[in-house]
Amino acid sequence: MKLQGWRAIGAGFLAGALAALAMPPLYWLPLAVVGVVAYVWLWGSAPTPRDVLLRAWAWGVGHFAVGSYWIVDAFYVPPADFALLGPPIVLGLAIVLGFFPGLAAWTACRLVMRWPHLGRRWQRVVLLAICWTAAEWLRGHIFTGYPWNPLGHVWAFFPPLLQGAALFGVYGLGTFTFMMLATPLLGWRVTLAALVLVGAAGFGGYKIMPPAGTATAAGAPMVRIVQPNVAQAEKMRPDSGTGQITKLIDLSRRPGFERLTAVVWPETASPFVVGPDSPGLPIFATAAPPGGYLLAGSARSGARIDDGVWNSLLAIDSRGIERAHYDKTHLVPLGEYIPFHKQLAPVSGLVGRGSFEVGEGPTTLKLPGLPPFSPMICYEVIFPAAITAPRPAERPQWLLNVTNDAWFGKSTGPHQHLVSARMRAVEEGLPMIRAANTGVSAVIDAHGRVLASLAIGQEGIIDHVLPPPRAATSYSLWGDWILLAVALILASAIAWNSHRNRPAES
DSSP, rough: OOEEEEEEEHHHHHHHHHTTTTSTOOOHHHHHHHHHHHHHHHHHHHHHHHHHHHHHHHHHHHHHHTTTTHHHHHHHHHHOHHHHHHHHHHHHHHHHHHHHHHHHHHHHHHHHHHOTTSSSSSHHHHHHHHHHHHHHHHHHTGGGEEEEEEEEGGGGSSSSTTTTTTHHHHHHHHHHHHHHHHHGGGGGGHHHHHHHHHHHHHHHHHHOOOTTOOOOTTTTTTEHHHHHHOOOHTTOOGGGGHHHHEEEEEHTTTGGGOOOOEEETTTTTTTSEOOOTTHHHHHTTTOTTTTTTEEEEEEEEEEEEEGEEEEEHHHHHHHTTTEEEEEOOOOTTTTOOOOOTTHHHHTTTTTTOOOOOOOOOOOOOOEEEEEEEEEEGGEEETTOOOOSOOOOOOSSSSEEEEOOGGGGGGGSSSHHHHHHHHHHHHHTOEEEEEEEEOOOOOEEOOOOOOEEEEOOOEHHHHHHHOOOOOOHHHHHHTTTTTHHHHHHHHHHHHHHHHHHSSOOOO
């Protein structure tokens, strides 16, 4: 049976939408098989490159519309002045993102047309997997990047299967995932072999992982994560600032406060902009344990009012002194950052609530009494190979992610955000402390396991010893150069097999 025209495009849209249901938190993995098999089948049965592009683009639109629907929730936060714009903006985003699966399929189609001796189906599937990975990498980089829900996330329900990301990152994991999910098109023997390989990978990942929570370094610092669970509409009320600070301090100073090394507040936990001599610093200092630090998400201003405002993480000691700060680098376009906002001040003032300044990039913060760490604010954690300073003099020993997912309520968005954080921990071989305003706050070990967490909509604290790091992983050392090596090895295997089986010319 061959579908043509609008029926094929509709089938592509449906298949992509179904594949999105295999992502967190549902993990309906069989639908990922259905989605990828349909994607490959529609690609292989399309009569022209144009048909290939349209079918795969429709697949991507369905996939990203379902996978990113949660963005709509942000438009309905009171006063919800722009609520009607939510659905069309999310659909428009899906239409744009659908270009990347379309580009992958179209490129693979053109390559097959150029090299028609790639006659074996497995060769074409591997070629398509390489193009798929290249398109996912592009999606994560061009126009500031949006690497949300890469294909490798379908394994997050079983941490041993995530350990491959320590070798070649989430994009490389996605390459092998694509090939595994497409094996039903290659016959039952290949499918059975793929299942055996998945089982072997899971067993291998399990064997290299120590029992959760057993490998704790002697003298490791105790960290308290504060989840205040303040609704976004409440955070935006000008008269609620004092109540928010009171709640944060009360949670921070619950019993056990004296044995802590650090207290962590979520992104923009402070309802005020904090400057160098801010009167709020002594108040924040009451949440810093004796001899330790408050690591607080806050808007930060420069010494002069025209210096700008940054979305920052502040390290404040118990004397009320700011010991270090980190400014967010990867800002959300239009939500946090308006290009040329200073040059186009009259225009930019009409969009959103203003613009944060761009930080200087990933860094390692070093504070006496704390192991060095790399901070990330909100969705900076979704960017592979971009969360630690390039070739730091000293490798960080842990990762810190502060976020405010209150914009997205109880949707799938916060759960998917958490999986991105887990994946970065695996890739870097580093534990992560994650503080979220309304959840999910978590302690994640260096193998991507959640050791402790607070659910969405729950107010509370987590006290936990900082988990130890692993030895530097291959991906933490070489980044996406490993991805390039994987692509070259697979391409070489295709070329070698094609040359060996190509009929000799007379």
